[in-house]
Amino acid sequence: MSSNHLYLVDGSGYIFRAYHRLPPLTNRHGMPAGAVYGFTTMLWKLVDDLHKADGPTHLAVILDASSRTFRNDMYGAYKAHRPPPPEDLVPQFPLIRTATRAFSVPCIEEEGLEADDIIACYARAALAEGWQVTIVSSDKDLMQLIEPGLDMLDTMNNRRLGRDHVIEKFGVPPELLGDVLALMGDSVDNVPGVPGVGPKTASQLINEFGSLDAVLQNAETIKKPKLRESLLAHADNARLSRELVRLVCDRPLPEPLDALKLKGLPPEPLREFLAEQGFKSLLLRVGGEGQPGRSVLAEPAVAAAPVEIPEEPAFDHKSYECVTSEATLDLWITEATAEGRVAVDTETTHLDAIRAELVGVSLATASGRACYIPFGHVGDGLLSETPQQLPRELVLAKLKPLLENPSVLKIGQNLKYDLILFRRAGIDIIAYDDTMLLSYDLDAGLGGHGMDDLCKKHFSHDTISFKSVCGTGKSQITFDKVSLAQATEYAGEDADVTLRLWQRLKPRLSREAATRVYELVDRPLLAVVAEMEMAGISVDRAELSRLSADYAVEIARLEGVIHQAAGGPFTIGSPKQLGEVLFERMGLKGGRKGKSGVYSTDVNEMERLAAEGIEVARLVLEWRQLTKLKSTYTDALQQQINPVTGRVHTSFSMAVAQTGRLSSTDPNLQNIPIRTELGRRIRDAFVAAPGHVLLSADYSQIELRLAAHMADVPQLRTAFAEGQDIHNLTAQELFGTVDRDTRGRAKTINFAILYGISAFGLAGRLGVDRGEAQAIIDRYFDRFPGVRNYIALTVGQVREQGFVTTLFGRKTHLPGIKGKTVSERQAAERQAINAPIQGTSADIIKRAMVRMGPALAAEGLTSVKMLLQVHDELVFEVPEADAAAASTVIRRVMESAAEPYVRLSVPLGVEIGTGPSWGAAH
DNA sequence: TGGTTCACG
DNA sequence: GACGTACGTGAACCAG
Structure with missing residues (x-):
């Protein structure tokens, strides 16, 4: 005997009933969510009953895919006059799918079939396998299916419905219910039935004659004249109605029965769903926190009115205030707090956030209203002395409560940079927006997303250039040496522009359906990436140095041989010279290419020559590989080791790639060699901290x-x-x-x-x-x-x-x-x-990154650090003892990263390796 | 600064 | 019949 028990949830039926029975709840964002809430708790209870006696081992939610089915072909008026669903129920329909996916429960719908039919098909198939079946619904049509081994469950009052219930309610057993329903008709669904026949008469007739056919055949013998006439006149309608209420149960299953196996509660997708909906009490049950967030579940697809552009003051550099007294600083902080939002920008000594020192902070509270708070200026040491300014510690202590206040929104342009600087100063910015990411998620492909680009694009205004303030080239100065007057104009403008950009871009988010990707992917990722950049990765300087020396010897040898073969010295690295040497001096065959009129000497061309037996070509390729490895990697990486942390800190750009990928610069750690054995050795120089291992987790063939x-x-x-x-x-x-x-x-x-x-x-x-x-x-x-x-x-x-x-x-x-x-x-x-x-693919790995920290923390793996992302790979530094436990969590989070918003029809495979170095972890 | 080459996914 | 020719990145180097 099989111990499998399949539960089939009639999703559409459920929410209609839930809508009418539950109070009109809204979620935190004022969107109606009562039915979804009811559905979620109901599903939760079912999933929780896994392995309980009579609980489900297999579970699926069945939905109506479309309004048109084969029944419309049989009878045009079928469901034609059904009233439209209530207005505040409509936006809840798509959420039912999302909720279902959040539980990792299959959600099944099929074009041309009603939910009832799909349920019938599954019920039949499961019974044939000897399974128990429970249909979660109280729909009368579905009661036709009741038989030994199949019952129904009304979750509203927790009643099991069996054969007895049908007999009690309709006066006939389930196998005759279809005949009764056909006679009754259904005004809501427009099943015609026979006029004047309701449930009582119908069951009486069926009981008397034994079946619908018998009733119709013997209609003339019926005593009551009205009833007799009606049956005779509408016999065809009764037969049609019989077909309309008959459930289809012989279609192929969209998903095999085994795919409905219940797996238990999946933490991350569920937590995300509950948090986004603001179902706080449910969230507590999965151990999540009620993080402030915005609902992003319903992307309004409605065509939007054009964004209203408010009247704005012109840009006026002289209007910005330089804050040098404590009282003035307090006023600005009070104003920002009252406003509930403030644009923030930092001025520093360096472009690299890990090395830079804070020099000042600018704030903007309204268009044209901004200030600059200097505290790290030193003067140029010649003409100007260190200027009068507030002490750094005082300013940061005053700003900390503002920046850490969850009810004041901090707005930045490329906020990741400022986030890192404040974090290094002991301040954790929470509740933030980033105008660069807003622009990226709205307008990717339509130009750059830097402040200068955006200001020009949206305000036709040129920002004060960094060059004009700090100079360029050799005479460039750091920002701490800029005069306060100039610094105030420059920094004030940055904050002002940022605030104005936010006012312009933020309202577009929901109108242009970009809320989901911004709130669920890029905005939360910003803090995660900041963390990774601060963590950095350890490299073995001695190993790199050894490799450089090895390469140098070989490069010198190759140069000698190549020059000799070419009949004289030349610059091998110059495509122009190399082309001339090969194709003119040595007289090899090959063509010009491109507008510049230079011979092509790229890999393909050189490999062609090498294959023809031209030794020089092979040597040049080898030379190129070695010089590339040496100059780009083994030499450069040693320079990039941060003297304070002893590690290499890359910077990930979040708004550069047109497709949503990250990119990595200074240094680029997303193109460390791996394809050739020679280059691969460079990966061995990326090592774990003592007592740790590096763990590399790859999506396998994700694209x-x-x-x-x-x-x-x-x-x-x-x-x-x-x-x-x-x-x-x-x-x-x-x-x-x-x-x-x-x-x-x-x-x-x-x-x-x-x-x-x-x-x-x-x-x-x-x-x-x-x-x-x-x-x-x-x-x-x-x-x-x-x-x-x-x-x-x-x-x-x-x-x-x-x-x-x-x-x-x-x-x-x-x-x-x-x-x-x-x-x-x-x-x-x-x-x-x-x-x-x-x-x-970029969205998926980004979601995995966003969820990774909390998921690891939930398992107590707080020492695991995420260090790098290489498009389909994540690299972690893990205490040796935690490697196995971390692998489990990392795999789970990565494999389920698409859920619950996207349900993929292919599994995502993840390959994990660990070792003392990046090379060894592959 | 633009063109070329080549490292990665 | 011409147009060009696989997607996305960043860094180093040469030459003007």
């Missing part, structure tokens, strides 16, 4: 998985679900055979798809002619028609709207789609194909 999901390619989805080798599968589909050659070609093609394919490009990479490449592409599209469809839809979308979006709603604008030249437009098309995939 191909996302492509399989987004383009809906069943073969690829199945392959990922079953852990097959994806390139082998493609090789099999395209070439009918799998060997090293076809697998390699398939891999190239899979990547080509992600990047927006062209026959020419593929031909070049595969070394075949264009016709053959085109044939391969055609075959790919035939085998995976979803991909062709995805490309067509995406390109259509970008042409129409000018942007594409990720699964989380992140936009990439592609103005090039309306470009003048064909090549510009085609380039935009390729970007359009790639951006949603690359961008969704």
